[in-house]
Each structure stands twice: as C-alpha cells, then as structure tokens.
Amino acid sequence: MTSQLRQSGGPAQHEYRILRDADLRGYLAELRAVATQLGGPPEDWSVSEVGDGNLNLVFIVRGTKGGIAVKQALPYVRLVGESWPLPLSRSHYEYLALVHQAALAPGLVPAVLHHDEALALIAMELLEPHIIMRKGLISGVCYPRFVDHITTFLARTLFLSSDLAVPAAQKKEGIAAFAGNHALCKITEDLIFTEPYFQAAQNRWTSPWLDATAIAFREDFDLHVAISRLKLKFMARPEALIHGDLHTGSIMATEDETKVIDPEFAFYGPMGFDLGAVIGNLIMSYLASAGHEHSAGERRSFEQWVLDAIENLWAEFSRKFVELWRGEAKGDAYPKTLFAGQAGAARLEAERQAYMDRLFRDTVEFSAAKIIRRILGLAHNIDFEWIEDPRLRATCEARSLRLARAMMLQTREFRTIGAVTIAARALRDWQPDFGG
Known part of the structure; x- marks a missing residue:
C-alpha cells in the first residue's frame, strides 16, 4: 500500500x-x-x-x-x-x-x-445523503430496501468466508489474518458477555427504576450460565469473517441505499453474532418507539414496519444463504462425494435446514445478549437514551430486558422469527412494577 x-x-x-x-x-x-x-x-x-x-x-x-x-x-x-x-x-x-x-x-x-x-x-x-440508521429509526423513518440490502451483505460475507465456501487452508489463512484483533474481541467479551452480570464499575442503568432489575440479573445464575455458554461460542467458533459490531449505528442508509460501516471489530467468529446484533437492535428500536411518541399510537405504522423488517430479515437471509450453499459450495465442509445421487441430495438438503435451525438459535441468543448489554452495561443506545422522561425510558428498557431474558433462557420456545415478534408485540404496552 x-x-x-x-x-x-x-x-x-x-x-x-x-x-x-x-x-x-x-x-x-x-x-x-x-x-x-x-x-x-x-x-x-x-x-x-x-x-x-x-x-x-x-x-x-x-x-x-x-x-x-x-x-x-x-x-x-x-x-x-x-x-x-x-x-x-x-x-x-x-x-x-x-x-x-x-x-x-x-x-x-x-x-x-x-x-x-x-x-x-x-x-x-463520503456517504451523502445517508444518515446513521439508528437516528432515522428514532425519527420513525422506514427503509424499504434495508432488508434486501442487509440480508445480501450478511449472506454473502458470512457464507463466502466460511468452510462451506472456501477450502480449509484458505479459511485458516483468513483466521490468521484477523487473529491479532484480540483487543477488540476482549472488549466484546467483557462488555457484552461478562460485565452486565456483575457489579462492574462502569455499568450504568436508568436508576432508580431499574435498580431491582440490575440486582436480579446479577443474582440470576441461570442467566450467568447461559451468557457464559454464549461467550464460549463467541470465543471458540471461528465460523466466518464477521463484522463484529453490526448494530443500527454501524449502518448508514437512505430509502434507496444501505452501507455497512465501522468493521473494526472484525474477526472470524460465530455467524449468529452479526445476525443477532442486527435483530437485537431492531427489537430495541421497536420497544423504544413508545418513548418517542408525541401522541398515543402515532408510530404504529412505523412499529409494524420494524416488526416486518425483523421477520423478513431472517427469512431473506436464510433464503439467500441456502441459495449460496446450493450454488457456491466450494469449501471442504459437506463434501459432495458423500451426498451423491437423489437420496444424498435430499439428505444434504435436510442437513441444510438443520444447520439453519442451529444458526437461528444462536441468533436469538446473541440478540438477547446485545439487548442486555445496551441497558445494564457501559455503552448504551440512543434509542433509549434520547427518551427524555426517565421513567418512560426505564419502562421501555424493562420491556426489552424481559424479552431478552426469555430469549436467552427459553431459546427453544422461539422456534421461528415470528415467535420473537409476537413476544415483542405482547410486551409493547406491558407496564412493569417499579414499586413505590
């Protein structure tokens, strides 16, 4: 260079x-x-x-x-x-x-x-007239081409850097090229998978309304086991080159274009982490929306768009990923010689679906982890932070935490992306009991 x-x-x-x-x-x-x-x-x-x-x-x-x-x-x-x-x-x-x-x-x-x-x-x-997508969502902007663009980005960057698409030697060279980015991985390991679950000095939350919730999360050993298993997945599964920080603040968009920015956390990690980051941030956008209303119900059409985007994001990603697998599987995983003939092809197709089911479970869990860290950890989202009334902000955050805990501990109950959006919709108007 x-x-x-x-x-x-x-x-x-x-x-x-x-x-x-x-x-x-x-x-x-x-x-x-x-x-x-x-x-x-x-x-x-x-x-x-x-x-x-x-x-x-x-x-x-x-x-x-x-x-x-x-x-x-x-x-x-x-x-x-x-x-x-x-x-x-x-x-x-x-x-x-x-x-x-x-x-x-x-x-x-x-x-x-x-x-x-x-x-x-x-x-x-210079991306113009693009704006940070998170800011657009706070303003109630819908992005009609976002799902198509982000699923293309996710399917292609994840599949085409995986063992499904490239020979093992090439994949290992890729892992080695990014292995030195461990300091950024350490930030993720600490801020997402560890610190929100104990009394870390840098943690913060909307006090006093979420004080009891923060304590409950610090004392919830079922949750600690679940997040520790997820942390191990993050550290030990170099499935593909992931962006590593793919939230709505790392996307710049217009109604017609989408650009993914800021991949400084990139390394070879679990695919579900990127997927979970995007979906988790859309869930937070949906459950924060009530805090940005000037009159009751004025953002309902926007909120429906967000729910549709969540559902379509997984559906389109899954379709495009499997399509790439069928047409561009040049890696050493699932060698074609083991799946010859009509019976072999049918068995491989069933295995593709099983693979996507496992990836979906990872996505649900990582989504939950991303939500929890943005409410109880160090770095927060302006989706919530820009809600001026602190009690209303805490209400929106409590709804998000309730959903995230269920997604983390009861993952198998969320068998489809529709189950996630149904649960989010059920919590849209839930009123937490803050006591006093």
Whole structure:
C-alpha cells in the first residue's frame, strides 16, 4: 500500500500522531488522488470532526469538487479516555475487513480511498445523503430496501468466508489474518458477555427504576450460565469473517441505499453474532418507539414496519444463504462425494435446514445478549437514551430486558422469527412494577 501511494504522489508513512484540523489538511494535500477528488486549494477545504462513536475520530473534509470521510483510531477508548488504552492496529483490521467485504458484497460498504497503517487512518467515500440508521429509526423513518440490502451483505460475507465456501487452508489463512484483533474481541467479551452480570464499575442503568432489575440479573445464575455458554461460542467458533459490531449505528442508509460501516471489530467468529446484533437492535428500536411518541399510537405504522423488517430479515437471509450453499459450495465442509445421487441430495438438503435451525438459535441468543448489554452495561443506545422522561425510558428498557431474558433462557420456545415478534408485540404496552 505504501509503495502504491508513493507511486501516485502520496506521502511516505509517518509515525503515529493524532491529526487535528491543520495537520489533516496538510496530510491530505500530499495525497494526489485525494486532493484532486476534493478540488481547490487545501486552505479552502472545510474540515469538521463529527465522530460520535465510542472509539475514534471521524472527520468530514470538503473541497470545491467533493468530499471524503476520514477516520483515525485513537490509542485509547474515546468514551472513557486515556485510562483505557487500545491498540491502533484495529484500524488495520478495519481496512482489511472493508476490502474483503467490498469484494464479497459490492456496493454495500464505503469505498476505501487511502489507508495509512502507521497513522491508523482510513480515508473513504463520503456517504451523502445517508444518515446513521439508528437516528432515522428514532425519527420513525422506514427503509424499504434495508432488508434486501442487509440480508445480501450478511449472506454473502458470512457464507463466502466460511468452510462451506472456501477450502480449509484458505479459511485458516483468513483466521490468521484477523487473529491479532484480540483487543477488540476482549472488549466484546467483557462488555457484552461478562460485565452486565456483575457489579462492574462502569455499568450504568436508568436508576432508580431499574435498580431491582440490575440486582436480579446479577443474582440470576441461570442467566450467568447461559451468557457464559454464549461467550464460549463467541470465543471458540471461528465460523466466518464477521463484522463484529453490526448494530443500527454501524449502518448508514437512505430509502434507496444501505452501507455497512465501522468493521473494526472484525474477526472470524460465530455467524449468529452479526445476525443477532442486527435483530437485537431492531427489537430495541421497536420497544423504544413508545418513548418517542408525541401522541398515543402515532408510530404504529412505523412499529409494524420494524416488526416486518425483523421477520423478513431472517427469512431473506436464510433464503439467500441456502441459495449460496446450493450454488457456491466450494469449501471442504459437506463434501459432495458423500451426498451423491437423489437420496444424498435430499439428505444434504435436510442437513441444510438443520444447520439453519442451529444458526437461528444462536441468533436469538446473541440478540438477547446485545439487548442486555445496551441497558445494564457501559455503552448504551440512543434509542433509549434520547427518551427524555426517565421513567418512560426505564419502562421501555424493562420491556426489552424481559424479552431478552426469555430469549436467552427459553431459546427453544422461539422456534421461528415470528415467535420473537409476537413476544415483542405482547410486551409493547406491558407496564412493569417499579414499586413505590
């Protein structure tokens, strides 16, 4: 990459430093292709830091001809500060993931324009007029093409990086390429699968209304066993290259386009984790919706769209994944020589369905884990946080926690995605007893 940049008039690699307005302007001016795309003299470019995530700096740079987005990793967790150091290598893994995802699911991730590993910096296309999907959902926006786009992304990136699609040696090379991203995996292992279930210093929740619930979750050993089994799946099952943080804040969308961003948590892990992340966040969007109403019932059509999206997401993903399996199974798993003839083909088809049933159970469990961490852990969702009335916020969160606990402990009762949406709908107007 460095040699390519030098050949095109780019700068040599630098030692790491945090780039601010003037530094970034000067750095980009040395990148011939980027500067040409922006247009005009560098002193006329506008540079705005817009990052609202937990980890990184994000800039929008505009010139006379166009704009770009620039993301630079910080050597610590931005949400917490320098007391929580974090490797800059996560930017390298994000770059690798973006390139890989672009090859497997063209048009569904932003195009990379430049990567500087030493500066932990990626310049990419500026997505306009896209907005963060989570913010659109809070406003009640429906996205008619979202399900088609996200299921294509999920089916292709997961299947085509799995043992079903690639030879074992190639799969192992992929695992090795992302194995160094263990610091980001550790964040997931702690913040999702461990800390919400004990009195971790960084946990927070809507107090005092959820105090009793937080205590109950910390004392629920059935739940602790379930989340520990799920944590083991996350750590020990390198099924495919997963995004690793695929919530509605990692999706930018319009009514016609969907782009998946921020894959810095990418590694080879269980497929159900990505699926569960998307579905869990849609469930939270649905159960938070009541908190964003100005008048009773005004968001019912939006809420129905969310429920339909949840159901269609699993149905379409499953259809596309199995279709890929039937047509592009070039991996070493389920060798064709073992399933010859009509009887063999029928048996393999039954096994595909059994595989999808197992994947669905994983998806339900991971969905539950994602919901619980966003309410009782460190990093919360604005779906709930932007509900101004704290008691109403706690009510929406309590509904979500009640559903998540059932999904975690009674997974086999949720045999279909319709069972999940029926349960969510039943809790839409449930009133928790906060006491006092």
